[in-house]
Amino acid sequence: MSLLKVENLKVSFVTRNGTQQAVKGVSFNVAEKQITAIIGESGSGKSVSCYALLGLIPSPPGRIDGGTAHFAGQDLLALSEGELRKIRGRDIAMIFQDPMTCLNPFLTIGEQLIEPLRIHRGLTREAAKVRAVELLHEVGIRSPETTFDSFPHEFSGGMRQRVMIAMALINEPRLLIADEPTTALDVTIQAQILQLIADLQKNRDIGVLFISHDLAVVADIADQIVVMEQGEVVETGSPDAIFNNAQHPYTRKLLAAIPSGEREGSAEECEVLLDIKELRTWFTAPGQDDPVKAVDGVSFGIHRGEVLGLVGESGSGKSTLGRSIMRLAAITEGTVTFDGTDVTALEGRELKNFRRRMQMIFQDPFASLNPRMTVYDTLAEPLLLHAICSRRELDGHIAKLMDDVGLARAFIRKYPHEFSGGQRQRIAIGRALATQPEFIVADEPVSALDVTIQAQILDLLLDLGREHQLTMLFVSHDMAVIRHIADRVLVMYQGKIVEAGPVRQVFDTPAQPYTQSLLASIPGAALTL
Amino acid sequence: MLRFILSRLLQAIPVIFIVITATFFLVRAAPGGPFDAEKVVLPEVKRALEAQYRLDLPLHEQYFAYLADLAQGELGPSFKYPGRSVNEILFSGLPVTAELGFYALLIALVIGVTAGVFASLKPNTRQDYIPMSLAMIGICMPSFLLGPLLVLVFGIYLEWLPISGWGAIPGDKILPSITLGAAYAAYVARLSRAGMLEILSQDYIRTARAKGLPEWLVVVKHALRGGLIPVIAFLGPAFAGLLAGSFVVETIFQIPGLGRFYVQAAFNRDYTMILGTTVFLSSLIVLFNLLSDVAAAWLNPRLRSQFSGGSR
Numbered sequence: 001m002s003l004l005k006v007e008n009l010k011v012s013f014v015t016r017n018g019t020q021q022a023v024k025g026v027s028f029n030v031a032e033k034q035i036t037a038i039i040g041e042s043g044s045g046k047s048v049s050c051y052a053l054l055g056l057i058p059s060p061p062g063r064i065d066g067g068t069a070h071f072a073g074q075d076l077l078a079l080s081e082g083e084l085r086k087i088r089g090r091d092i093a094m095i096f097q098d099p100m101t102c103l104n105p106f107l108t109i110g111e112q113l114i115e116p117l118r119i120h121r122g123l124t125r126e127a128a129k130v131r132a133v134e135l136l137h138e139v140g141i142r143s144p145e146t147t148f149d150s151f152p153h154e155f156s157g158g159m160r161q162r163v164m165i166a167m168a169l170i171n172e173p174r175l176l177i178a179d180e181p182t183t184a185l186d187v188t189i190q191a192q193i194l195q196l197i198a199d200l201q202k203n204r205d206i207g208v209l210f211i212s213h214d215l216a217v218v219a220d221i222a223d224q225i226v227v228m229e230q231g232e233v234v235e236t237g238s239p240d241a242i243f244n245n246a247q248h249p250y251t252r253k254l255l256a257a258i259p260s261g262e263r264e265g266s267a268e269e270c271e272v273l274l275d276i277k278e279l280r281t282w283f284t285a286p287g288q289d290d291p292v293k294a295v296d297g298v299s300f301g302i303h304r305g306e307v308l309g310l311v312g313e314s315g316s317g318k319s320t321l322g323r324s325i326m327r328l329a330a331i332t333e334g335t336v337t338f339d340g341t342d343v344t345a346l347e348g349r350e351l352k353n354f355r356r357r358m359q360m361i362f363q364d365p366f367a368s369l370n371p372r373m374t375v376y377d378t379l380a381e382p383l384l385l386h387a388i389c390s391r392r393e394l395d396g397h398i399a400k401l402m403d404d405v406g407l408a409r410a411f412i413r414k415y416p417h418e419f420s421g422g423q424r425q426r427i428a429i430g431r432a433l434a435t436q437p438e439f440i441v442a443d444e445p446v447s448a449l450d451v452t453i454q455a456q457i458l459d460l461l462l463d464l465g466r467e468h469q470l471t472m473l474f475v476s477h478d479m480a481v482i483r484h485i486a487d488r489v490l491v492m493y494q495g496k497i498v499e500a501g502p503v504r505q506v507f508d509t510p511a512q513p514y515t516q517s518l519l520a521s522i523p524g525a526a527l528t529l
Numbered sequence: 530m531l532r533f534i535l536s537r538l539l540q541a542i543p544v545i546f547i548v549i550t551a552t553f554f555l556v557r558a559a560p561g562g563p564f565d566a567e568k569v570v571l572p573e574v575k576r577a578l579e580a581q582y583r584l585d586l587p588l589h590e591q592y593f594a595y596l597a598d599l600a601q602g603e604l605g606p607s608f609k610y611p612g613r614s615v616n617e618i619l620f621s622g623l624p625v626t627a628e629l630g631f632y633a634l635l636i637a638l639v640i641g642v643t644a645g646v647f648a649s650l651k652p653n654t655r656q657d658y659i660p661m662s663l664a665m666i667g668i669c670m671p672s673f674l675l676g677p678l679l680v681l682v683f684g685i686y687l688e689w690l691p692i693s694g695w696g697a698i699p700g701d702k703i704l705p706s707i708t709l710g711a712a713y714a715a716y717v718a719r720l721s722r723a724g725m726l727e728i729l730s731q732d733y734i735r736t737a738r739a740k741g742l743p744e745w746l747v748v749v750k751h752a753l754r755g756g757l758i759p760v761i762a763f764l765g766p767a768f769a770g771l772l773a774g775s776f777v778v779e780t781i782f783q784i785p786g787l788g789r790f791y792v793q794a795a796f797n798r799d800y801t802m803i804l805g806t807t808v809f810l811s812s813l814i815v816l817f818n819l820l821s822d823v824a825a826a827w828l829n830p831r832l833r834s835q836f837s838g839g840s841r
Binding site: 054056085086087088089090093094096098101102103104105106107115116119120151153164167 | 733736737739740741742750754828
């Protein structure tokens, strides 16, 4: 029996540049007591469809052009805003993508948790609090009594997502809509949250509509998968049918984009380009006596032309290690030797020259590009700063860089916001390559991107690496990505390297329990890919 | 938090010291002196006056003598109001100016926040354009133009309100307060609109709507606090502007506040009076900037916990 039956839903966005149809006649069912997953890349209309059902798309510019959505004997799309409000948070609840931004930073967690109870059921604060504490306990928050009066910033992303889940379930809804609930989380946390959602769904017998761009994520939990592309449903089926017998070419493309397998051929033993000895980077927070030992006595070497993967969950110190090598974080102790020079002692002009030979690519291509600079300006800056070329040769150099990273030359005068996430990461890679570096630290360069885009960027990095004889330290929390790109891998945990070795060895015969747990949390690990 | 306040107060000391020093030498560098009146004064009389007020000493000695007095909270005698000290004059004018500033600020906040929030709810519609256009006019309109215009319309044509004075006739406080507050209402409206628009586009507002909260609760409980932080932070600098504006308004409406004494003192080269008022007002401005910074930080739980972490 279906809990929610959406038929022929059409949504468009009316802007000054014309009307854009985001959802073009979409139909799907969410069965009672089952998990239905909608899969598609960003821009495929999967989130818009679900927001439209609850009247949560901003209007204008959003507009529902037609269709029906039957839920509990009512057509959601025909309800007034007031009637819809009574359903939101009571019968249908939502969890969102980014738990860091979805909780109000100005209100305590408790205050936000009890709101749905107070509004829909008119409970007193005290009664609502009792219920909220129970539920916090159920979603796995330790000491829920104290949590109740804390503010969101005191919690990690995973914990906040647990709070969001508790908040969604507090009124015992019949349908839970989860919009990419694990995309912003680490793999290990992702596995926990997925398990939590699956467990809660079973215990409560509710219907779940799970939106994701990642087929691997939903493989283990979904009962039914709906694949969307460009505002249309292209394929619907059980996970078994989708994974083993995909009909539509787009579904096959999504399947192929799941990172798997290791790189072919590895760099032969070359000289050591970068040698790190007993590196320690400690931070002392104001008012605290014990320093945070982000990097605590790490030693390793990177050979010229090698891609070294550095893996660990957030907080393991992997980003700080990358930054310490670049001298972007102050090193407490130890040495970093680059091509025979100790870089920890460099100052002024020498440091600047050294920075030319080492570049960094950051995680978030939305935040790391200056929004007020065109692509041309972004690429021209390092070229001129390091005197790579004269002003007269500038246009030629920039055009070459655009070609290298696979961007059309026509885009050169555009600003970052006019590009997609994948294109921006290409710009960021172009900026890093501009100084003709020998060594690149790539700090989670693909974790903010869709899987299909992710695969393209990884291939681009590999191609460019070969072409320019780059040595790379590739930092990621995603074991699957590391396996795809790296020659050797270091596993970092609490500031220390717990395991190191060639990719094949670490993946096939992990020695440390921590590495084993990282490998086990790769989504879709149960599937034979 | 305490450590933050203390460090800010310590930073204020050099600021005020520089203000004193600069004012002290600048007013003396201006041509003319307190006793260069139009009527001729006998040279002996002038010398006696100068001796009485220490004006015959070398400049640096005058400066150090002034600093020594100031350290004891003594702002010295007024040159132009014989027998009255600067302290006395300041404290007689202060309540009036403070009252005027308070009303103006109240008007600015009530009108400004209401208009700004109202406009932010339906951006780029008539509900947004009308209040924001009015705000633009308010910012552009100088108080020496707005004041006489208000007097002309409400005082002379309509005869609804008195045209000058302070506390003598009922209703005579209304026009000066509006004249002073109007520009700030306009700034506050623009700031609160921008702040609210930013907050209303946040993900957690969508969360609040998804929970089924009625729209007014979303705005008042979830958006307003974050949206008004820029307004709170603006109040410190606004206070300095209000003081400067009050001098003009007090002159237009014949109000016996600090501002009029200050302006007259400058014309009269009443050195101690100028210095005393400057020192007093700059201290107030520093204090109010600190207060608005502390309030803005206090409203943000993340900053608040940092501060309480720091004071441990």
